[in-house]
Amino acid sequence: MASFIIEGGHPLKGEITPQGAKNEALEVICASLLTPEEVIIRNIPDIRDVNNLILLLEDIGVKVKRISRNEYSFTADELNLEYLESADFVKKCSQLRGSVLMIGPLLARFGKAVIAKPGGDKIGRRRLDTHFLGFKYLGAEFRQVYNSNVYEIFAEQLTGCYMLLDEASVTGTANIIMASVFAKGTTTIYNAACEPYIQQLCHMLNKMGAQISGIGSNLLTIVGVECLHGIDHRILPDMIEVGSFIGMAAMCGEGIRIKDVSIKNLGIIPDSFRRLGVRIEVEGDDLIIPHQDHYSIESFIDGTIMTLADAPWPGLTPDLISVLIVVATQARGSVLFHQKMFESRLFFVDKLIDMGAQIILCDPHRAVVVGHDHNIRLRAGRMASPDIRAGIALLIAAMSANGTSRIENIEQIDRGYEDIEERLNSLGARIRRE
Numbered sequence: 001m002a003s004f005i006i007e008g009g010h011p012l013k014g015e016i017t018p019q020g021a022k023n024e025a026l027e028v029i030c031a032s033l034l035t036p037e038e039v040i041i042r043n044i045p046d047i048r049d050v051n052n053l054i055l056l057l058e059d060i061g062v063k064v065k066r067i068s069r070n071e072y073s074f075t076a077d078e079l080n081l082e083y084l085e086s087a088d089f090v091k092k093c094s095q096l097r098g099s100v101l102m103i104g105p106l107l108a109r110f111g112k113a114v115i116a117k118p119g120g121d122k123i124g125r126r127r128l129d130t131h132f133l134g135f136k137y138l139g140a141e142f143r144q145v146y147n148s149n150v151y152e153i154f155a156e157q158l159t160g161c162y163m164l165l166d167e168a169s170v171t172g173t174a175n176i177i178m179a180s181v182f183a184k185g186t187t188t189i190y191n192a193a194c195e196p197y198i199q200q201l202c203h204m205l206n207k208m209g210a211q212i213s214g215i216g217s218n219l220l221t222i223v224g225v226e227c228l229h230g231i232d233h234r235i236l237p238d239m240i241e242v243g244s245f246i247g248m249a250a251m252c253g254e255g256i257r258i259k260d261v262s263i264k265n266l267g268i269i270p271d272s273f274r275r276l277g278v279r280i281e282v283e284g285d286d287l288i289i290p291h292q293d294h295y296s297i298e299s300f301i302d303g304t305i306m307t308l309a310d311a312p313w314p315g316l317t318p319d320l321i322s323v324l325i326v327v328a329t330q331a332r333g334s335v336l337f338h339q340k341m342f343e344s345r346l347f348f349v350d351k352l353i354d355m356g357a358q359i360i361l362c363d364p365h366r367a368v369v370v371g372h373d374h375n376i377r378l379r380a381g382r383m384a385s386p387d388i389r390a391g392i393a394l395l396i397a398a399m400s401a402n403g404t405s406r407i408e409n410i411e412q413i414d415r416g417y418e419d420i421e422e423r424l425n426s427l428g429a430r431i432r433r434e
Contacts, residue, residue, distance in 0.1 A: 003408045004421060007430035008380055008401035011254040011291075014427045018242050018261060019045040019418045020070060020235040024197040026098035027174045028204055028233055029053055032062070032074035033105035034178060035208060037230030042071045044235060048415040053098045059083060084114045090150050100171060103131065103153060104178035107140060112154040130165055130172030137163040138176075138183055160185035160224055168193045168218065168312040174201055180222040181210045187222040194218050195313040196236055196265040204233045237262050240319045241417065242287070243269045244392050247323040248424070249289035250278040251330060251400040256427065258287040267314045272324060274298075275306060276331050294373060297333030309338035318342060322393035325349060329357040329378065330400065331371035338366050348390035351383040355397055380405040388416035395420070399429055 020043035029050070032039035044050060046069055054072065058064050061080040065073040083089055084106070093099040093115055106113040132142055132151075140155035160183045165172065173193040178201075180187040192198070194216055202215045208231045211223035242261045249256040250273065263270075263285055270280045270287065277295030281288040297306050310318035318341045328335050329352060339345050343364045353359050355378040358370040380403030385391030391413035398405035407413075410433070413420060421431040 001408060002410050003406050003434045004395065004398075004410050004413075005432040005434055006380075006395065006398040006405045006407065008399055008403060008405060009377075010252070010399070010428050010430050012248060012252045012256055012399075012424070012427040012429060013254045015257045015259055016245055016423060016427060017259045018237040018245065019043075019047070021045070021197060021238040022047060022050060022240070022416050023170065023195075024200050024235050025050045026053060026101055027171075027197060027201045028235065029057065029072075029074065030098075030101040030105055031178055031201060031204060033057070033076045033079075033102065034109055034181065034205075035228040035230060036077035037075070039074045039230050040067070040071070040232040041074065042232070042234040043237075044070050044072055045238065046070060046418045048411065049096065049098055052092075052096050056089075056092055056096065056099060056102075059089065059092070079110075081110060081112070084112075090114070100128065100131065101175055101178075103135070104175035107135060107153055107155060108158065108179045108182040111156055112152070115151050115153070128172075130167055130169040131175045133166065134163060134172060134176035134189075135179060137161050138179055138187065140179075158183040160187040160222070162188045163190065165189065165191040167191070170195055170198060173198055173220075177201065177205070177212070177220065177222065181205055181212075181225060181228065183222070183224040185224055187224070189220045189222070190218065192218050192220045193312060196239070196267075200236055204231060207231050207233075236265055239266050239269060240317065240389070242266060243273070243317075243320040244323050244396070244417075246270070246273050246278065246280065246287065246289055247327045247393075248396050248399065250276075250292070250295065250327050251396055252429075253289055254291045256289050257283075258289070260285055261287055263287070268316055269320065272308060272316050272320070273327065275308065276324065276327055276335065277333075278327065295331050297328065297331045297335050297371060299333070305334055305336055307336045307338060310341055318345065319389050321345065322348065322389045323396065325359070325367065325369055326352065326393045326397050328369040328371055329359070329397070330374050332373040334368060334370045336366065336368050340365060345387070345390070348386055348394065351381065351394060352378070352397060354383075355379055355381050355401060357397075377402050379403060382406045382408075384408040385410055385412040388412055392417060392420070395431075399424070399431075
């Protein structure tokens with residue numbers, strides 16, 4: 001198990017460019033299973049979760065060519081469908097949450113899929129009901145293999161229909177979209193997720209020959225087609241990494257430019273940091289976060305305490321709540337964070353409390369942060385990363401702290417951030433991998 005050794009108190013300055021979006025990469029890579037033709041995908045982040053998914057596609061027979069570090073070619077013309085039922089495949093799926101996105105394409109193109117209950121972050125229950133209900137609406141049958149976490153799904157012919165999703169699940173929506181592109185007739189998905197990653201997937205599929213309308217809304221209409229062809233697709237910058245860099249710049253920066261962020265796809269992320277008092281300037285498609293000695297949390301118009309809560313897009317992504325909490329520890333004022341979507345994501349705050357942060361964990365979903373206004377710096381500590389986003393939040397806290405910290409289990413951070421210590425060290429951080 002690897003660790004980061006972080007010498008805190010070193011200011012960051014310079015330029016940094018976000019990697020490709022992890023969540024989009026997982027979706028569009030799986031979409032390559034929908035065609036026997038070559039699919040080229042650019043700006044793929046070189047991170048653990050994505051790399052493991054690519055290896056899994058190779059295992060089932062996809063011809064994968066690495067054009068460059070962040071560009072790949074996928075050709076799914078000769079798949080080994082028998083491997084899908086092997087114990088080895090099931091074991092690998094259980095260790096990778098992104099593997100669930102293979103179900104829709106395999107079911108659409110081949111009429112069957114086998115999937116294990118996927119792994120991933122320990123941030124609370126992530127149910128698959130939305131995925132399975134969507135497939136069931138389309139006419140698929142599924143069963144759980146007795147006494148295991150393995151599911152078999154099959155359908156001779158999927159048929160389009162109207163469906164109202166029980167939750168706006170991003171992966172559930174992506175899976176159902178990919179399953180629907182070959183369904184007979186028209187599929188209407190209401191309460192669909194509409195994140196930029198979903199929009200990108202839909203635009204990619206349309207360029208491959210699909211007929212999807214309503215992109216960007218929560219009401220999607222998909223007219224089934226006979227086949228899809230190859231495409232050359234580029235992934236958006238990762239908005240979660242952009243938000244992470246904003247947080248780092250606020251806590252430790254002496255002037256940082258975040259380049260090529262695709263501002264129109266950031267939604268309310270910049271404004272959420274501005275509510276904590278963080279100055280963010282826009283120049284072209286770059287964000288500039290100048291040095292601030294103090295930043296003050298806003299209050300609502302009636303003077304009540306500021307509340308930041310996660311919500312489905314275009315609301316605030318839950319993936320940045322951890323970073324916002326760390327930033328708030330050094331703000332002037334108080335703020336209530338309401339994390340509605342996962343019941344274990346706030347449990348990392350005990351590590352911030354150990355570092356000297358003033359945080360009241362009200363319950364598994366709510367925490368009040370009383371900012372130090374830089375009068376009291378966080379102190380170094382030894383901690384472990386419980387999930388990707390808490391891991392990067394703890395890294396930000398350690399970079400701003402007095403003394404030298406150790407973060408263990410950094411494989412969690414590697415799942416979502418490419419070469420993070422090298423890129424931050426180039427800005428002035430002092431981070432060593434051990």
